Amino acid sequence: MRLTKITSARLPCLIEMNDQNYSMKTIIIYTSKHGTTEKVAIAIAEKLKETHEVTLCSLNKNAQPDISNFDTVILGTPIYAGQASKKMKVFCQTHESILLQKKTGLFVCGMDPDKNKQEQELSNAYSEALRKQAAATGFLGGAFLFELMNFFERFIIKRIVKTTTSVERIENEAVERFVGKLM
Numbered sequence: 281m282r283l284t285k286i287t288s289a290r291l292p293c294l295i296e297m298n299d300q301n302y303s304m305k306t307i308i309i310y311t312s313k314h315g316t317t318e319k320v321a322i323a324i325a326e327k328l329k330e331t332h333e334v335t336l337c338s339l340n341k342n343a344q345p346d347i348s349n350f351d352t353v354i355l356g357t358p359i360y361a362g363q364a365s366k367k368m369k370v371f372c373q374t375h376e377s378i379l380l381q382k383k384t385g386l387f388v389c390g391m392d393p394d395k396n397k398q399e400q401e402l403s404n405a406y407s408e409a410l411r412k413q414a415a416a417t418g419f420l421g422g423a424f425l426f427e428l429m430n431f432f433e434r435f436i437i438k439r440i441v442k443t444t445t446s447v448e449r450i451e452n453e454a455v456e457r458f459v460g461k462l463m
């Protein structure tokens with residue numbers, strides 16, 4: 281499937297974003313539970329596709345993307361209880377040696393406002409070797425979407441943030457900086 285603009289939050293597992301071919305080939309591989317990491321992945325894809333051939337790939341749908349044909353690999357995961365998604369951790373462990381040979385960007389989506397905790401969450405998500413080698417790393421914000429949370433999640437988040445009003449805090453400037461390092 282080839283699309284030039286994507287707005288849907290329910291995507292098939294593999295999408296090529298461009299109609300033209302560019303010399304730089306980039307794949308954005310992500311997981312997302314409530315859709316915000318996917319939204320950030322799409323925003324990154326929309327910016328990069330002006331100069332890169334971009335493919336979006338969701339690990340939620342059990343895709344096993346072959347990254348050998350891509351120059352740049354971008355990985356994104358949400359943070360729940362301080363940790364990256366299991367699927368992203370397994371993907372990174374399985375493909376670490378080939379990822380270390382690529383230009384990479386590593387991002388996490390989360391809502392913790394504490395900069396030290398954000399750094400810690402990035403460290404928990406991706407190995408030291410991957411972080412050291414990455415061209416870009418970033419904590420790119422997130423959202424609390426109460427209407428999509430299960431009972432347990434609503435209970436926890438309500439206790440922490442003392443409200444049940446949904447809020448989105450995607451850090452657009454951090455997204456811009458992140459993309460700028462991968463252009």
Ligand SMILES: Cc1cc2nc3c(=O)[nH]c(=O)nc-3n(C[C@H](O)[C@H](O)[C@H](O)COP(=O)(O)O)c2cc1C
Nearest residue numbers: 312313314315316317358361362390391392422423
């Ligand atoms: C139960 C629960 C636990 C969470 N724990 C953390 C956390 O430890 N650190 C953090 O930065 N954000 C945390 N968040 C915020 C999520 O990372 C944020 O909602 C993110 O946008 C989710 O991405 P997704 O929509 O792609 O699943 C938590 C959210 C929920 C609902």
